Amino acid sequence: xxxxxxxxxxxxxxxxxxxxxxxxxxxxxxxxxxxxxxxxxxxxxxxxxxxxxxxxxxxxxxxxxxxxxxxxxxxxxxxxxxxxxxxxxxxxxxxxxxxxxxxxxxxxxxxxxxxxxxxxxxxxxxxxxxxxxxxxxxxxxxxxxxxxxxxxxxxxxxxxxxxxxxxxxxxxxxxxxxxxxxxxxxxxxxxxxxxxxxxxxxxxxxxxxxxxxxxxxxxxxxxxxxxxxxxxxxxxxxxxxxxxxxxxxxxxxxxxxxxxxxxxxxxxxxxxxxxxxxxxxxxxxxxxxxxxxxxxxxxxxxxxxxxxxxxxxxxxxxxxxxxxxxxxxxxxxxxxxxxxxxxxxxxxxxxxxxxxxxxxx
Numbered sequence: 539x540x541x542x543x544x545x546x547x548x549x550x551x552x553x554x555x556x557x558x559x560x561x562x563x564x565x566x567x568x569x570x571x572x573x574x575x576x577x578x579x580x581x582x583x584x585x586x587x588x589x590x591x592x593x594x595x596x597x598x599x600x601x602x603x604x605x606x607x608x609x610x611x612x613x614x615x616x617x618x619x620x621x622x623x624x625x626x627x628x629x630x631x632x633x634x635x636x637x638x639x640x641x642x643x644x645x646x647x648x649x650x651x652x653x654x655x656x657x658x659x660x661x662x663x664x665x666x667x668x669x670x671x672x673x674x675x676x677x678x679x680x681x682x683x684x685x686x687x688x689x690x691x692x693x694x695x696x697x698x699x700x701x702x703x704x705x706x707x708x709x710x711x712x713x714x715x716x717x718x719x720x721x722x723x724x725x726x727x728x729x730x731x732x733x734x735x736x737x738x739x740x741x742x743x744x745x746x747x748x749x750x751x752x753x754x755x756x757x758x759x760x761x762x763x764x765x766x767x768x769x770x771x772x773x774x775x776x777x778x779x780x781x782x783x784x785x786x787x788x789x790x791x792x793x794x795x796x797x798x799x800x801x802x803x804x805x806x807x808x809x810x811x812x813x814x815x816x817x818x819x820x821x822x823x824x825x826x827x828x829x830x831x832x833x834x835x836x837x838x839x840x841x842x843x844x845x846x847x848x849x850x851x852x853x854x855x856x857x858x859x860x861x862x863x864x865x866x867x868x869x870x871x872x873x874x875x876x877x878x879x880x881x882x883x884x885x886x887x888x889x890x891x892x893x894x895x896x897x898x899x
Contacts, residue, residue: 547672548727554667555616558660559815561715562617562708564695565726568603568610574690575601588765590774592683599685606685607678607721614677614720615688615695616664618657620647621714621810622819631799640871641824642863644848645769645793646714649823650816652845657681657718660815665720672724679720688717699740702759703747703797712808713798747797753785756797768794772859773851778888779862786866791830791859792848820846827867830860831875831893858889865896873897 548565555563578597587593603610623646647653661679668677680686689706693699698708705713741759748756755767764770766784772792788796798804820841829837834853841849848856857879864872879885879893 545727547668547724550671551614551664551668551726555664558663559618560616560660560664560718561619561711562615562697564615564692564697566613566615566691566695568613568721569694570604571601571687571690574687578687586763586765588770588774589776590764590770596685600687603686603721607676607723609676609723610721612722612724612726613686613691613695614664614668614722614726615692615697616661616718616720617692617697617708617715618653618660618718618815619711619715619809619811620650620653620814620816621712621808622646622649622812622814623823624810625714625799625804625808628800628805639867639869640827641789642791642827642830642860643789644791644821644823644825645795646823647716648792648847649819649821650814651820652847652850653716653816654681654683655845656816657716661718661720665722668720668722668724672722672726675722675724677720677722677724679718681716681718684719686719686721688719691719692717700760701747701801701803702741702745703751703756703801704760704762705798707741707801707803709803710807712804713801714804714808744802746800746802750796750800752788752796755784768796772855773847776855777886778858778892787859787862789863789866791825791827791856791863792851820844821848827860827864827872828875830856831864831872831879834860854886854889857885858892861889861892861896865892868898870898 552563575597581587582594582597599605603613658679658681665677665679669675682688689700692706698706701707701713706717707713708715753766753768755763757763768787768790771779771784772790834857838849838853861876864876876893876897880890882890
């Protein structure tokens with residue numbers, strides 16, 4: 539018996555997605571995300587998005603794919619694993635998640651090329667394939683800065699569930715993945731998900747991510763205040779930290795993985811891959827604080843000609859983050875580097891004062 543056209547098309551598109559390097563593929567029929575829109579509006583009203591003004595732009599459009607792509611009938615969701623090395627076990631993490639002498643930590647997502655550029659290119663290829671496979675179809679791809687709420691759509695498509703840290707958890711592989719979404723006018727089989735909704739277990743009574751967050755950014759189950767999140771503070775936040783500082787950096791100078799590291803799904807099931815569409819690693823997970831404080835511009839120069847995410851926060855932001863970690867460490871061997879920043883009249887006054895305060899007697 540021949541498969542129905544929609545099922546056959548979805549199978550072909552799934553195969554193409556895997557050929558391009560995506561880890562997962564699923565679809566969901568289009569609809570309006572009413573509950574998610576209500577939650578988003580409340581989050582924005584409370585100012586929990588911090589300085590990320592683009593998140594407040596046109597919430598209604600984010601919740602309704604048909605306002606983004608006229609005639610949209612299906613939402614395609616794909617995932618790309620970015621865990622490149624085995625995840626340390628929970629006992630090892632207890633030591634790793636403390637600031638360690640003279641080094642700063644880089645989030646796993648930022649150790650390779652900028653995923654936005656990589657996934658956008660792959661989504662364009664997959665969208666073209668959909669349009670070529672389904673007559674008269676029109677498709678458009680988006681990553682996380684586009685006008686689409688990718689995690690709720692991944693949940694609707696059956697890929698996984700939202701953890702209490704608000705990230706999507708694949709029940710068989712954890713949460714170290716990037717998501718991409720394609721809106722299409724094609725009608726595809728609703729059962730194309732590779733993880734059946736019945737397999738989604740949820741967090742239960744676990745609250746490891748909440749308890750482990752050093753800044754209290756996970757204010758309640760499924761509630762995140764970005765203004766207190768180290769990923770926001772070390773990447774998106776511009777200029778000086780507000781006083782008082784939200785909490786310790788725990789050694790992180792760019793991003794933070796703590797809530798994902800302690801998650802039981804990641805501890806038990808996260809798989810790493812050395813073969814990735816993201817390409818080779820550009821940097822190890824630890825960097826010298828002497829290098830960052832002594833010459834942040836020089837540190838960043840090693841990524842010229844690459845799309846490293848580390849360039850997003852700029853030299854000033856990396857210097858600020860490194861000084862914050864140095865302040866926690868209290869290592870007198872960093873004093874000479876901090877003094878050089880303090881005396882550097884080309885640096886902003888707030889940064890020079892931050893360096894002075896971080897020095898250890």
